Amino acid sequence: MYTGMVIGTVVxxxxxxxxxxxxxxxxxxxxxxxNPMGDPIITVDTVGAGxxxxxxxxxxxxxxYAARKLDAPIDAAIxxxxxxxxxxxxxxxxx
Amino acid sequence: MYTGMVIGTVVxxxxxxxxxxxxxxxxxxxxxxxNPMGDPIITVDTVGAGxxxxxxxxxxxxxxYAARKLDAPIDAAIxxxxxxxxxxxxxxxxx
Amino acid sequence: MYTGMVIGTVVxxxxxxxxxxxxxxxxxxxxxxxNPMGDPIITVDTVGAGxxxxxxxxxxxxxxYAARKLDAPIDAAIxxxxxxxxxxxxxxxxx
Amino acid sequence: MYTGMVIGTVVxxxxxxxxxxxxxxxxxxxxxxxNPMGDPIITVDTVGAGxxxxxxxxxxxxxxYAARKLDAPIDAAIxxxxxxxxxxxxxxxxx
Amino acid sequence: MYTGMVIGTVVxxxxxxxxxxxxxxxxxxxxxxxNPMGDPIITVDTVGAGxxxxxxxxxxxxxxYAARKLDAPIDAAIxxxxxxxxxxxxxxxxx
Numbered sequence: 218m219y220t221g222m223v224i225g226t227v228v229x230x231x232x233x234x235x236x237x238x239x240x241x242x243x244x245x246x247x248x249x250x251x252n253p254m255g256d257p258i259i260t261v262d263t264v265g266a267g268x269x270x271x272x273x274x275x276x277x278x279x280x281x282y283a284a285r286k287l288d289a290p291i292d293a294a295i296x297x298x299x300x301x302x303x304x305x306x307x308x309x310x311x312x
Numbered sequence: 313m314y315t316g317m318v319i320g321t322v323v324x325x326x327x328x329x330x331x332x333x334x335x336x337x338x339x340x341x342x343x344x345x346x347n348p349m350g351d352p353i354i355t356v357d358t359v360g361a362g363x364x365x366x367x368x369x370x371x372x373x374x375x376x377y378a379a380r381k382l383d384a385p386i387d388a389a390i391x392x393x394x395x396x397x398x399x400x401x402x403x404x405x406x407x
Numbered sequence: 408m409y410t411g412m413v414i415g416t417v418v419x420x421x422x423x424x425x426x427x428x429x430x431x432x433x434x435x436x437x438x439x440x441x442n443p444m445g446d447p448i449i450t451v452d453t454v455g456a457g458x459x460x461x462x463x464x465x466x467x468x469x470x471x472y473a474a475r476k477l478d479a480p481i482d483a484a485i486x487x488x489x490x491x492x493x494x495x496x497x498x499x500x501x502x
Numbered sequence: 503m504y505t506g507m508v509i510g511t512v513v514x515x516x517x518x519x520x521x522x523x524x525x526x527x528x529x530x531x532x533x534x535x536x537n538p539m540g541d542p543i544i545t546v547d548t549v550g551a552g553x554x555x556x557x558x559x560x561x562x563x564x565x566x567y568a569a570r571k572l573d574a575p576i577d578a579a580i581x582x583x584x585x586x587x588x589x590x591x592x593x594x595x596x597x
Numbered sequence: 598m599y600t601g602m603v604i605g606t607v608v609x610x611x612x613x614x615x616x617x618x619x620x621x622x623x624x625x626x627x628x629x630x631x632n633p634m635g636d637p638i639i640t641v642d643t644v645g646a647g648x649x650x651x652x653x654x655x656x657x658x659x660x661x662y663a664a665r666k667l668d669a670p671i672d673a674a675i676x677x678x679x680x681x682x683x684x685x686x687x688x689x690x691x692x
Contacts, residue, residue, distance in 0.1 A: 218524070218544035218577055222510075225344070225399035227315075229368055231359055232392030233378055242561035243344065243367075243399060249510070249528065249542050253404065256343050259313035259368060263575075264516055269403035273514055273544060275524075275575045277372055277562055281333070283518055285576035289369045290358075290378035290391045292313060296575045297517030304528060308554035309538065316428055322410075322495035326454055328473055328485030336408070336463075338439065338465035338494060346497065351438050354463060363471070363473060366499035373427055385465045385473035385486045387454075415629070415684035419599075419653055421644055422677030423663055431598070431653075433629065433684060443689065446628050449598035451652060459688035467657055479653045480643075480663035480676045482598060503621070503639035503672060505607075510636035533636050534623065548670075558621075558639060560611055560670045562657055568613055568670035571629070581670045582612030587646055589630060593649035594633065 219273045220247045220299065222264060223266050227259055234290035242266065244274055249304050260293040273297035313370045315342045315394065320380050322354055330384035339359065339369055339390065344399050355388040368392035408465045410437045410489065413456050417449055425479035432456065434464055439494050450483040464485035487498060503560045505532045505584065508551050512544055520574035527551065528546055529580065534589050545578040558582035598655045600627045600639050606667055607639055615669035622646065624675065629684050640673040653677035660680065 225243035229236075240262040248254045251271070260274050263283045273293045274280075280294035281287050320338035324331075343349045344368070350367075355369050356372050358378045360368040367390045375389035415433035419426075420481035430452040438444045441461070447453075452465050455472045462485045471477050510528035514521075518528045526548040533539045536556070545559050548568045561563075565579035566572050605623035606685035609616075617643040628634045631651070640654050643663045652662075652675045661667050 218575075220544065222403055224401060224403055225397060227368065228384040228404040229392035229394050232368070233358060235377070236392065243397070254351060254541060257313065263518060268400050273512065275577045277566060277577055279566070279575040279577040281374070282520070282573050286332060288377050290313075290374040290389065292370045292372055294575065297514035297521065298515050299512060301513040302510060302528070305553050306506055308509055309523070317498055319498055320465065320492060322489060323491040324487035324489050327463070328453060333488060334434045338492070349473075351444060354410065358443065361493050376469065383472050385484065387467055387469040387471040393425070412688055414686060414688055415682060417653065417679060418681040419677035419679050422653070423643060425662070426677065433682070458685050461655040471659070478662050480598075480674065481657040482655045482657055489613065498673060503638065503670075525608070539636060548613060549605040558607065560672045564661070564670040564671055564672040567615070567668050579670060582616065583608060583610035584609050587605060587623070590603060590648050593602055593604055 218273050218296065221245055221272055222247055223268050223270050223272060224257060233290050235286060239284065242274065242295065258293050259294050260289050262295045264295055264296045264298055266298055271299045274301060277292050313368050313391065316367055316369050317342055318340055318363050318365050318367060328385050330358060330381060337390065339367065353388050355390050356386050357390045359390055359393055360372065361390045361393055366394045368394060408486065410463050411435055411459050411462055413458050413462060418421060422429055423480050426479065427475060429474065430496050432485065448483050450485050451481050452485045454485055454488055456485045456488055461489045463489060503581065505531055506557055506559050507532055508553050508555050508557060509542060516577050520571060524569065527580065529557065543578050545580050546576050547580045549580055549583055551580045551583055556584045558584060564568050598653050598676065601625055601652055602627055603650050604637060613670050615666060618645065622675065623676050623690060624652065626672060638673050640675050641671050642675045644675055646677055646678055651679045659662050661666045
């Protein structure tokens, strides 16, 4: 799974009917310093995430499980809102 | 899912028979500023998209669900036509 | 799906028995100008493609559907021979 | 599968309920010289790994098998703790 | 599928029990000139490959089919030993 920041919304009136009711959000992938890394993707929100929230997202078949829509054309979904991250970069110094 | 622009068509007479009836379109991946990013891929159209349209596409197994052809050799499909995108890049300033 | 050029053959006597009978071809990924892009991969031919042909290939589970061998260790397959491609790059100028 | 170093933890109170009970760890991908390569991902621990441990992790559907949670939104999991690695780079000289 | 060179071994005593009996080998991805390309991955050997052998490997679900272990956390496997490769780069000159 990956960390990201919710940065926007997408509206598509004409779409696969299995996406009806899915909230589509742009999520910007982040590195561990919370800086943007690579390009945003469109994710389905499954946890009530809002703009600016720091989230966990998943890709592939896992995203359809998250959305509880196994036959929908979904390949990315937000699955958690991050409260806290602890990083121990000194593990590389001890090597 | 990803955003892209439909930029072309592909004709293949000799092909997997499960692709018969599928409209194959070149889709150029876009970044959030709607600039091209990386190389175009071949997508199956499932929503009636035309050249120059701004679309959502999906990859992998999700694409076969989109095409309603679970046993076809499809790994990318257009699943929506984008009406509007709202991006809030100021979320990074508030950090 | 992706566009590529068939550029070679691979012979492996000792291999997974589910690959017996599969023609293994090196396919060079191409960009829309038909120039090489990235490194060649090994694909299973499912349409009678020959050296130098301009093809469509697919990756992942879709490749096993193409080969009609759902339990074989295949992750890439050629699924069509391209007759014609039309690209409309002026869609970006009209933006 | 890939080699990595466990470098941190993630806490998310609001999350997919199928992740309850999963220990979420940041794993830094490593190259064969045990140097960081690319960006950390979030993995589910399935072997009792701790901070600073040198691990094997897997991605995609394989990660759900590792977690014994086939319907959870998991796409990466730690599946082993590495005791020893032997690399023979001289195979390239003999070529 | 991809070509690689077997360059090493991995020992992990503490691991997913479904990996017991699997030989884990580091495989270095190669380009068509047999030069290293990118970083090695851990593959399960399914054909009796040894250090220094030139092999075909597969990724994702295909790797679990290769290992005949559909519920194991495997995402890469060696599926053949390459006897010979013929590359015809002049196809690009004829274009």
